[in-house]
Structure formats: structure tokens, C-alpha cells
Amino acid sequence: xxxxxxxxxxxxxxxxxxxxxxxxxxxxxxxxxxxxxxxxxxxxxxxxxxxxxxxxxxxxxxxxxxxxxxxxxxxxxxxxxxxxxxxxxxxxxxxxxxxxxxxxxxxxxxxxxxxxxxxxxxxxxxxxxxxxxxxxxxxxxxxxxxxxxxxxxxxxxxxxxxxxxxxxxxxxxxxxxxxxxx
Amino acid sequence: xxxxxxxxxxxxxxxxxxxxxxxxxxxxxxxxxxxxxxxxxxxxxxxxxxxxxxxxxxxxxxxxxxxxxxxxxxxxxxxxxxxxxxxxxxxxxxxxxxxxxxxxxxxxxxxxxxxxxxxxxxxxxxxxxxxxxxxxxxxxxxxxxxxxxxxxxxxxxxxxxxxxxxxxxxxxxxxxxxxxxxxxxxxxxxxxxxxxxxxxxxxxxxxxxxxxxxxxxxxxxxxxxxxxxxxxxxxxxxxxxxxxxxxxxxxxxxxxxxxxxxxxxxxxxxxxxxxxxxxxxxxxxxxxxxxxxxxxxxxxxxxxxxxxxxxxxxxxxxxxxxxxxxxxxxxxxxxxxxxxxxxxxxxxxxxxxxxxxxxxxxxxxxxxxxxxxxxxxxxxxxxxxxxxxxxxxxxxxxxxxxxxxxxxxxxxxxxxxxxxxxxxxxxxxxxxxxxxxxxxxxxxxxxxxxxxxxxxxxxxxxxxxxxxxxxxxxxxxxxxxxxxxxxxxxxxxxxxxxxxxxxxxxxxxxxxxxxxxxxxxxxxxxxxxxxxxxxxxxxxxxxxxxxxxxxxxxxxxxxxxxxxxxxxxxxxxxxxxxxxxxxxxxxxxxxxxxxxxxxxxxxxxxxxxxxxxxxxxxxxxxxxxxxxxxxxxxxxxxxxxxxxxxxxxxxx
Numbered sequence: 122x123x124x125x126x127x128x129x130x131x132x133x134x135x136x137x138x139x140x141x142x143x144x145x146x147x148x149x150x151x152x153x154x155x156x157x158x159x160x161x162x163x164x165x166x167x168x169x170x171x172x173x174x175x176x177x178x179x180x181x182x183x184x185x186x187x188x189x190x191x192x193x194x195x196x197x198x199x200x201x202x203x204x205x206x207x208x209x210x211x212x213x214x215x216x217x218x219x220x221x222x223x224x225x226x227x228x229x230x231x232x233x234x235x236x237x238x239x240x241x242x243x244x245x246x247x248x249x250x251x252x253x254x255x256x257x258x259x260x261x262x263x264x265x266x267x268x269x270x271x272x273x274x275x276x277x278x279x280x281x282x283x284x285x286x287x288x289x290x291x292x293x294x295x296x297x298x299x300x301x302x303x
Numbered sequence: 304x305x306x307x308x309x310x311x312x313x314x315x316x317x318x319x320x321x322x323x324x325x326x327x328x329x330x331x332x333x334x335x336x337x338x339x340x341x342x343x344x345x346x347x348x349x350x351x352x353x354x355x356x357x358x359x360x361x362x363x364x365x366x367x368x369x370x371x372x373x374x375x376x377x378x379x380x381x382x383x384x385x386x387x388x389x390x391x392x393x394x395x396x397x398x399x400x401x402x403x404x405x406x407x408x409x410x411x412x413x414x415x416x417x418x419x420x421x422x423x424x425x426x427x428x429x430x431x432x433x434x435x436x437x438x439x440x441x442x443x444x445x446x447x448x449x450x451x452x453x454x455x456x457x458x459x460x461x462x463x464x465x466x467x468x469x470x471x472x473x474x475x476x477x478x479x480x481x482x483x484x485x486x487x488x489x490x491x492x493x494x495x496x497x498x499x500x501x502x503x504x505x506x507x508x509x510x511x512x513x514x515x516x517x518x519x520x521x522x523x524x525x526x527x528x529x530x531x532x533x534x535x536x537x538x539x540x541x542x543x544x545x546x547x548x549x550x551x552x553x554x555x556x557x558x559x560x561x562x563x564x565x566x567x568x569x570x571x572x573x574x575x576x577x578x579x580x581x582x583x584x585x586x587x588x589x590x591x592x593x594x595x596x597x598x599x600x601x602x603x604x605x606x607x608x609x610x611x612x613x614x615x616x617x618x619x620x621x622x623x624x625x626x627x628x629x630x631x632x633x634x635x636x637x638x639x640x641x642x643x644x645x646x647x648x649x650x651x652x653x654x655x656x657x658x659x660x661x662x663x664x665x666x667x668x669x670x671x672x673x674x675x676x677x678x679x680x681x682x683x684x685x686x687x688x689x690x691x692x693x694x695x696x697x698x699x700x701x702x703x704x705x706x707x708x709x710x711x712x713x714x715x716x717x718x719x720x721x722x723x724x725x726x727x728x729x730x731x732x733x734x735x736x737x738x739x740x741x742x743x744x745x746x747x748x749x750x751x752x753x754x755x756x757x758x759x760x761x762x763x764x765x766x767x768x769x770x771x772x773x774x775x776x777x778x779x780x781x782x783x784x785x786x787x788x789x790x791x792x793x794x795x796x797x798x799x800x801x802x803x804x805x806x807x808x809x810x811x812x813x814x815x816x817x818x819x820x821x822x823x824x825x826x827x828x829x830x831x832x833x834x835x836x837x838x839x840x841x842x843x844x845x846x847x848x849x850x851x852x853x854x855x856x857x858x859x860x861x862x863x864x865x866x867x868x869x870x871x872x873x874x875x876x877x878x879x880x881x882x883x884x885x886x887x888x889x890x891x892x893x894x895x896x897x898x899x900x901x902x903x904x905x906x907x908x909x910x911x912x913x914x915x916x917x918x919x920x921x922x923x924x925x926x927x928x929x930x931x932x933x934x935x936x937x938x939x940x941x942x943x944x945x946x947x948x949x950x951x952x953x954x955x
Contacts, residue, residue, distance in 0.1 A: 125429070155437075159429040202429055205398060206422050209406045216407075223408045230419035231426050 122168045123232050124158040129198035130171055130190055131157060142178065150174035159202070162234040165258065184263040191267020195275055203228070214278050214302050218242045218252055238265075248303050249283070257293040269298065278303055306412050307374050309388040310381075311337050315352050318385075323392070323410050327372045337388075341365040341374075356380060364393055372404075373397055391415045452518060456761055459514055466507045473500050508716040509647050516653050523657050527687040528568030530607060530680075531556050532812040534595050537575060539813065540724040544583050551590035552583075560597040561605060563683035570658055571609075571678065572810040573717045574651045578611035578674040581648075586671070589614025598677075605682050612673040618666040626664050627652040651676070703817045704730035706901060707752035707824035711735045712742040712768065713786065714760040718809070722755065722786075725816055730827050732898045739768030746772055749862070750850070751781060753823045755807065758787040758798070769802045778804070782823045786811060827913070839907045841937070842944040846904035848952065856953040863945055866903050870896060870942075874934055877915075881931050889927065890919040904948070905941035908934070 134143045150170040156163040172190075176183040199207050210224045211217030218240055225237035238256035245251060254265050266282065273280040284299035310319035315337040324331060331340060343349045345364040359379050365388075366373045376390015392410050394417040411418055477497045515521050538554035545552035575593070582591040594610040618626060627648050655662040660678025709731050713719045719735045726733045734749070736742045740763040742756065754772070758765040769783050784805040785798040795806045805822070807815055851859045873896045880888045893916040901909030911934065915927045 124433075128433075158433050160426050203422050203425050205425070206408075206418055209408050209410070209418060211407070212405060220408045223413070226413070227408070227418045227422055230416065231423040 122163060122165055123235065124156055124161045124163060125198075125202060126168055127163065127171060128157040128159060129194060130168070130175075132198070133190060133193040134175065138179070146171065146174045146178045149178055160232070162232070169260070183260075187261065187263035188267040188270070191264040191269075192271040192274070193267075194264075195268050195271025214272055214276050214280060214300075215242060215244065215250055217272055217276070218250075245299075249299065249301050252298045252300055254296045254298065255293070256295075259292075259294050262287070262294055262296045265296065265298070269300065304412055304414070305376065305389040305391060306410050306415070307376060307388065307390045307392065309337070311386045311388070313352060313384045313386065315355070315386070324374075326410075327392070327404070328367055339368070341367055344373075352386075355386065363388070363390070364396070366396070371401065373400075391417065394418065394421060455518055456515075459511055459518075459761060462511070470500060470504055470507065504716075505647075509650065512647070512650050512716075516650060521654075521657070524567050524569065525565055526568065526808060527563060527565050527683055528808070528810055529562050529686070529812055530560065530564050530568070530571075530595065531562045532814065533568055533572060533810050534575070534593060534609070536725070536811075536813045537572065537579060537721070538593055540721050540728070541576070541579050541583065543724070543728075544580070545591055548583065548587070550583060550586055550588070552579075552593075553590060554593040554595075556595040557597065559600065560595055560607070561600065561682045563686050564605070564607070564680040565683055566678070566680040567658060568810045569715075569718070570654045571607075571676075572721070573715070574654055574662070574676055575609050575611065576717050576721065577647045577651050578609075578676075582611050582613035582615065582672070582674070586613040586615035589671075600682070602684075603682050605680055606677055607680050608675060608677045610673055610675045612671060614671045617668040617670050617672055618664065619668050623664060623666055627662060703821065704827040705820045705824040706730065706827050706898065707820075708732045708734070708750070708902060709753045709755060709820075709824075710742060710745060710751040711755045711786075712737070712739060712760065712765065713755075713757040714738055715757075718757070718786075718811075722811060722816075725811070725813060726820075729817065729820060730894070730898070731820070731824065732895075732902065739763030739765055739771075742768045743771045743775075746781065747775065750776075753820070754781060754783040755786045756783050756803065758785055766798075766801045773802045778802070784819055784823075839910055841905070841907045841940050842948060843904045843906045844948050846902075846906070847945065847948045850903065851949075851952045856949070859949060859952070863903060863949060866899055866905075867942060869899060870938055874938060877934065878931060881928055884924070886919045886924050886927075889931075890916045893919075900941070903945065905938075905945060908937050908941045911937060 131143050131147075134146060150167075150173065152167050152170050156167045172183050172186055175181075175186045179186065206224060206227055210220045219242045221240040222237075225235070229235045229237065236257055238254055238258075238261075241253040241255070243251045243253075254262065262285075266285075269280055269282065279302075281301045282298055283301050284297075286297045288295040288297060306321065306323045308319070308321040309317060309324060311317055317331070317333050317335050317337055317340075320331055320333060328340075338350065343363060343365050346358050346361045349355055349358055355378055359377070361377070362375065363378055364373070364375050373393035373396040374388070374390050375393040376388055378386055378388050381387055391412065392406060394406070394411075397404055397406065398421070408418065473496075477493055477500065534554055534556060538552055542552045579591060579593065590613070592610075592612045594612070596608045596610075597605045598608065599606045652662055655676055655678065658678040660676055662674075662676045664672055664674050666672040709726055711719060711722050711726070711733060713722065713735075714737050716737070719737070723733045723735055734745060734751075736745055738760040739756075742754065743763070745751075746754070756765040756769060760768075765785060765787070772781060772783065782804040783802065784807055785803045786807040787798075787809055798806055805819055807819055847859075850862075873892055877889055877892050877896070880886075880892065893912040897909045897912035897916060899909075900906075900912060911930055915930050918924070918927050918930075
């Protein structure tokens with residue numbers, strides 16, 4: 122994953138718990154060096170190690186840490202780094218999710234090693250939609266839960282996750298979210 | 304393919320408008336004139352339909368007349384009657400002029416790279432910020448490391464002062480105690496304590512030298528030096544130690560060795576001094592030989608080699624490989640005579656590495672050792688101009704003797720030791736300090752006729768110390784001579800500008816030292832000691848007056864009491880040693896007390912002691928006893944007169 126992600130995670134912890142806590146998390150993770158250069162690609166294990174260490178140091182489940190990070194990503198990190206592109210992604214919740222793949226396409230023209238997930242939105246009713254999250258990585262569904270919460274706050278539109286189901290896949294993850302919007 | 308498509312007739316009437324345009328320009332409508340709605344920003348000068356057709360290959364940048372929107376694209380002819388604008392929103396203009404405008408990814412076709420470029424630029428800006436942040440952190444870390452390094456260096460300097468000062472007190476006290484004791488057993492105990500404190504001082508100096516090397520505080524310097532004089536001076540200075548053990552000390556220099564070289568002579572001095580002092584220490588009989596040779600001599604380079612060979616016990620083969628290891632690296636160090644190769648050889652190894660040379664030891668048990676060093680130096684074809692000094696015509700380097708009190712300030716214990724020995728041999732009283740602050744404090748207490756001031760010292764350097772001393776004393780009263788390896792063009796002028804009076808290049812050659820002393824101190828007249836003692840006053844009031852003017856009446860009393868104490872312990876000792884016919888010791892003590900006596904105006908006493916010293920050194924051991932018999936009465940009379948003069952002066 123790109124350093125942008127690791128940097129955002131560090132900033133989130135520093136803002137909420139202070140620099141010494143992040144230093145402790147970094148030490149606990151066993152990650153060597155400083156994998157925070159935004160446009161450099163690092164091994165996925167670095168990010169996973171940070172999440173594991175954060176869970177241990179903060180005495181919080183890893184899933185909770187990922188959810189909080191997802192919210193932080195949408196509300197703080199992404200706007201700070203690519204606000205224009207983020208703003209162009211959509212003017213409301215469903216448009217945002219519908220255009221997420223295109224947003225990721227644009228990002229990939231610069232971050233050439235980026236392997237983004239795929240989102241497929243199927244409207245069921247005016248207020249209910251199914252959003253498929255399909256990723257080559259495992260364990261990041263809680264991050265998407267956080268994204269959903271963040272999007273809700275971004276557009277000041279309540280979103281409730283009526284159902285969440287993991288589908289069996291050979292590798293990676295496929296989760297279907299049933300969202301009620303508004 | 305294109306998010307903006309506007310079909311126009313040949314006279315530029317809008318016939319079809321894409322959703323993207325309508326979304327952002329709600330009042331645009333079919334039938335309007337293209338040029339009534341838009342201004343063509345680029346290509347410049349296009350304002351008619353005919354001109355438009357001629358620019359079908361140009362990039363069009365167009366702005367809505369109300370300046371709320373902008374487009375980029377091409378205007379191509381579909382046929383004779385139809386033109387079409389194909390393009391997309393002009394993102395750069397919109398970002399700058401309409402940042403409030405909410406564009407969507409759908410406003411750009413998938414192959415339109417404007418959004419990608421914007422993300423790319425934003426990412427690069429983030430990258431720059433990341434790198435600036437890292438750079439700032441690195442600078443802060445470097446500043447912290449520099450501060451820590453400086454703190455360590457200052458700490459070392461302070462510890463050097465804190466450890467050496469009480470140890471010097473111990474050594475001085477033991478010396479005084481030795482003078483007062485007569486009992487043989489007590490003398491043996493004092494001797495042991497003196498040797499132990501000397502060893503302890505060596506260990507302290509080693510630890511501090513080692514730490515300085517580890518901290519990277521030791522730097523290579525480049526300065527001209529005379530390698531012949533360097534070796535001869537070292538041999539000259541250290542011969543006394545060898546003679547004390549009844550060893551011969553020889554120094555041979557191959558004739559083809561070029562004398563003048565450029566390089567770090569100080570480090571070479573340190574290494575060779577270590578070799579020679581170790582050789583003397585661990586040889587009980589026979590000799591120590593120093594040999595200087597050179598190989599690979601060309602116009603400007605040579606490989607210098609110094610061998611120091613002794614006839615001591617040698618080193619066992621299994622220990623030979625580890626001779627240059629640090630104390631910490633050795634598995635175990637048994638403080639026994641067998642493993643006593645002397646600490647400091649690991650430092651010699653490191654210094655040799657800094658010189659780009661090689662160091663080694665050849666030895667057979669029972670057949671002595673040969674420690675050697677080779678190192679490359681640049682050859683100077685003639686002596687540098689500033690090195691040439693001249694002596695008064697009546698004096699030679701070998702015969703010169705001076706009177707006076709000299710303070711030597713240098714953080715290198717090796718330099719201090721050598722300089723002190725050279726000065727003692729030249730007849731002067733010497734005190735030593737290891738940094739500028741100590742020099743200032745010492746001068747506050749005791750007046751000196753000359754200060755030899757090293758420049759680079761911890762705690763306080765020579766230049767800062769000089770400035771403080773100049774605030775305290777008159778320049779003519781306390782001449783300060785820089786002694787330093789800094790010998791680049793401009794260094795001499797810089798030191799003079801900072802308040803110093805002269806400059807001695809390190810390593811100090813005896814000839815140069817004698818020239819400097821000749822300039823600032825009084826020559827002792829060797830014939831003076833031969834003249835009738837009765838021709839000289841018992842006390843010279845002018846000297847006492849001068850001393851009183853310098854340090855004040857109250858301090859004068861104190862220092863005269865100190866002299867009194869010194870004399871009352873030295874005189875019985877001189878008599879005792881004379882009775883035992885230990886003439887070299889008699890000469891030594893007579894020399895020291897003579898210098899003190901003359902400094903305090905006890906002229907006749909001082910000259911009598913000088914005469915005793917000269918007699919012994921010239922082989923006459925018949926006449927001294929008679930002079931020695933007169934010392935007590937002469938001393939008593941001197942003290943009576945000194946006290947009288949002091950009393951008179953204190954009333955003035």
C-alpha cells in the first residue's frame with residue numbers, strides 16, 4: 122500500500138493519542154524504517170502490522186481500529202490529499218459510491234502500483250441499495266464500514282447498514298452491504 | 304469519448320448541446336450564437352466563423368461570457384455546413400477561477416487526463432511536504448547529536464580537569480612528603496604511592512584519549528615539521544628517564560631521510576613517545592635504540608619509518624598479536640609484569656590508521672622488542688620560512704639556560720610531559736594545566752614570565768583564555784605564545800590579533816623553544832654561578848618589590864610562606880643526599896630550589912644552589928659539600944631579610 126495510507130494512520134493516532142503512542146505502536150509493530158512517503162509503495166504487511174500493533178497498544182479490537190481509520194480516511198486524510206478529486210466523485214451518498222471505481226481509476230494513473238477494491242452499487246429502492254465491496258486483500262471490510270460512516274457524515278445523510286454479508290471467494294474478500302440511505 | 308459536444312451550423316448557431324454543458328450553463332440553448340455565448344481565449348484573434356475553420360488543428364480554450372465556466376477542446380468541420388466542438392471542462396481555469404463549482408468525474412470522459420493530472424500534482428506537492436518534514440527532522444536530529452557530542456567533549460574536558468587536579472595534588476603531596484621523611488621504609492612506601500599515582504594518571508589519560516578518539520574529536524592536521532629534530536628532541540627529553548634506570552638511549556637517523564616534511568607531526572610524536580616510554584619502562588638493563596629511516600623517497604613523498612628497539616624481556620608469541628588491541632577488547636588483562644606492554648598501544652594503532660600508516664611489533668621472549676611505525680608524509684624541499692628562528696649569538700641550543708616561571712597549557716598529556724621536560728632541562732620553573740580555564744585560574748593566583756598556550760582545548764580554548772588573561776594582566780607582564788599545530792597561512796596573524804605575542808609550531812622543536820625563551824626570559828649566565836657569592840646581595844629588594852607590585856602584599860606573604868615550606872623540606876634532603884653522595888638527586892633538588900629562591904629575591908642562596916648544581920653536572924663532586932654546609936645559614940639570613948623587606952613594603 123502507498124505511504125499515504127500509513128501516514129494517514131499515523132496522523133490519526135497522533136491527533137487522538139499523541140506522538141509517544143504512535144512511537145510505541147511503531148515499535149510494537151516491528152516495522153523497520155519510516156514507511157510514510159506518500160507516493161512510495163510499501164508492502165501491505167507494513168500496514169497490517171501497524172493495525173495489529175495499534176490494536177495491542179490501544180487495547181482495542183483490530184476491527185474497531187480499522188473502522189475508525191475508515192472514517193478518518195474519508196473525513197480528513199482524503200480531503201487533505203486530493204480534495205478536488207474527492208469532491209468530483211459525487212454530490213450525494215449513492216453517487217459517491219457509484220463513482221468510487223472511477224475515482225480509483227484516476228488515482229491509479231499516478232499510483233501505478235495501486236490495487237484498489239471494486240464497488241458495485243445496485244439500487245433496490247429509492248432509499249435502499251446493495252453495495253458490493255470486492256477486494257484482492259483480506260480483512261479490510263471493517264475499514265469499508267468506517268468509510269460508510271464517514272461518507273454519511275460527509276454528506277450529512279444518515280446511512281444504516283441493514284445487512285452485511287461475506288461471500289465465499291477463493292482469495293481476497295467480497296462483502297455485500299445493504300444500505301438504507303436517508 | 305468527449306463529455307462536451309456542441310454541434311453548430313456553419314454560421315455558428317448552436318444545434319446540439321451535451322448534458323455536461325447544460326448542467327453547468329443552464330441558460331444555454333439551441334439556436335443561440337456560439338460566439339454570443341462564448342469568448343475564444345485561444346487561439347488568439349479568432350472571432351469569425353471563417354477563422355474558426357482555419358484552426359481545426361488548434362486547441363480551443365473558450366470561456367463563457369459570464370465567466371462562470373470554461374471549456375477546452377477542438378472545433379472540427381463535419382461537413383461544409385456543420386461544425387462541432389469536442390472537448391471537456393477546462394479544469395485548470397475552473398479550479399483557479401471557480402473553486403466553488405462542483406464538478407463530477409462524469410464531467411470528464413474516461414480518457415480525459417485532467418483529473419489525473421490534478422491528482423498527480425497534488426501527490427507531488429504532498430511528496431515535497433513529506434521530504435521537507437523529513438529534512439527538518441534530520442536537521443533537528445543532527446543538531447541534537449552535535450549538542451550531545453559537544454556535551455560529551457565538554458564533559459571529557461571537565462572530567463580531565465576534575466580527575467587530574469586532585470591526582471596532581473596527590474603527586475605533589477607525595478613529593479613533599481618524600482622530602483620530609485628519612486626513614487627508609489617510609490620512603491619505600493611513598494615511592495610505591497608515587498608510582499601508583501603516576502600509573503593512575505596514565506590510565507586516566509588513556510581513557511580520555513580513547514574517548515576523544517571514539518567521539519571523533521581527534522583530527523588529522525597538516526603542518527610542516529622537522530622529523531630529525533623531532534626524534535632528537537624526544538631522545539633528548541626522555542634520556543633522563545633512561546639514565547635513571549642506567550639504560551643507554553641511542554638515536555640514529557639515516558642520512559637520506561629528508562628532514563622537512565608535511566603531515567601530522569604531533570601524532571607521530573605521540574606514537575613514538577609511547578614506544579620509547581614503554582621501552583624504558585619494561586627494560587631493566589641494556590639499551591633503547593631509536594632508528595629513523597625512509598623508503599620510497601620521491602620529489603614529494605616518502606614513507607617514514609621509526610623503529611624503537613629495547614633489550615627488555617620481550618613479549619610471548621601468543622600475546623604479540625594482541626598487543627595493539629584495546630583494553631576493552633582483551634578477554635582478560637592480568638596486571639602482571641608479563642602482560643605489561645603498556646596501555647596506549649591501541650591508541651597508537653588508531654593514530655597510525657589516521658596517518659594512513661602501519662604499526663607493528665617484532666619480539667622474541669628474552670630478546671627484547673622492536674615497535675615500529677611506517678607512515679606516508681609529503682616531503683618539503685626546504686624549511687618553511689616561518690620555521691626559521693635565530694638565537695642570540697652568545698647562545699646555542701645545547702647550552703642555553705634560562706630563569707623564569709613558565710605556564711604550559713595543553714590538553715594533551717604527552718605534549719605537556721614533553722614540553723615540561725624540555726623546559727626543566729632549559730632551567731625554567733614549569734607549571735602545567737590542561738585547558739584554558741585552568742590557565743586563567745592559575746594566572747590569577749601566580750604570576751608567570753611566559754605562557755605557552757595550546758589553541759584547541761576543551762572547556763575553554765586558548766584564544767578565549769588569552770582574551771581573559773589580557774583583561775587581567777598587562778601584555779608585557781605576561782607574554783603568551785601560541786603552541787599549536789595550526790600552521791596554515793594566516794594562522795600566525797590570527798593568533799597575534801587575538802592577543803598572543805608569538806607562535807610555536809607543534810611538534811615543538813628545541814631550537815624554536817629556545818629562541819622563544821630567549822625572547823621573553825632571562826638567560827642564566829653560566830658564569831654567574833662561578834662568581835663570588837659575596838658579590839651578590841643576600842636578598843634583592845627590587846625583585847621582592849616587583850613581586851609585591853604584581854600580586855599584592857597579602858599574596859606576597861602567602862607565596863613567601865610557600866617558599867619557606869619548600870626550602871625547609873628541600874634543604875635537609877639536599878644535605879642527606881649529599882651525605883649519601885647521590886649527586887644527581889642533589890643537582891636536581893638544588894636546581895629546583897635555586898629557581899624558586901631567585902624568583903623570590905633570595906639571590907645569594909639561589910646562586911649558591913646554582914653553583915652546586917653546575918659543579919655536580921660538570922663532574923665536580925668535591926666542592927659541593929662545602930657549599931652545602933653554608934646553605935642553612937644562608938637560608939636563615941635570606942628569610943630574615945625577606946621578612947624585613949616584606950614588612951617594609953606592606954607599610955607602604
